[in-house]
Amino acid sequence: xxxxxxxxxxxxxxxxxxxxxxxxxxxxxxxxxxxxxxxxxxxxxxxxxxxxxxxxxxxxxxxxxxxxxxxxxxxx
Numbered sequence: 566x567x568x569x570x571x572x573x574x575x576x577x578x579x580x581x582x583x584x585x586x587x588x589x590x591x592x593x594x595x596x597x598x599x600x601x602x603x604x605x606x607x608x609x610x611x612x613x614x615x616x617x618x619x620x621x622x623x624x625x626x627x628x629x630x631x632x633x634x635x636x637x638x639x640x641x
Contacts, residue, residue, distance in 0.1 A: 569577055576587040583602065590597040600608055609617065 571577065571588045573588050573590065576585050578585050584606070585601040587599040587601075588596060589599045602608060
């Protein structure tokens, strides 16, 4: 595991600038991350990913409409 320290507004890049993750906000023990990635790449929280992989049917709460998301820099 790679452990990085970032300040608010700083980013990490994964791949050849394919995925960018920015630390947006820290509130107590929670960090808010902004992720910029190609639309065809699915991004899930671990607990949702595990439910999908276990074959559990996707519920409405597991599906996010991209039009409902606030995006700073959406890659087309």
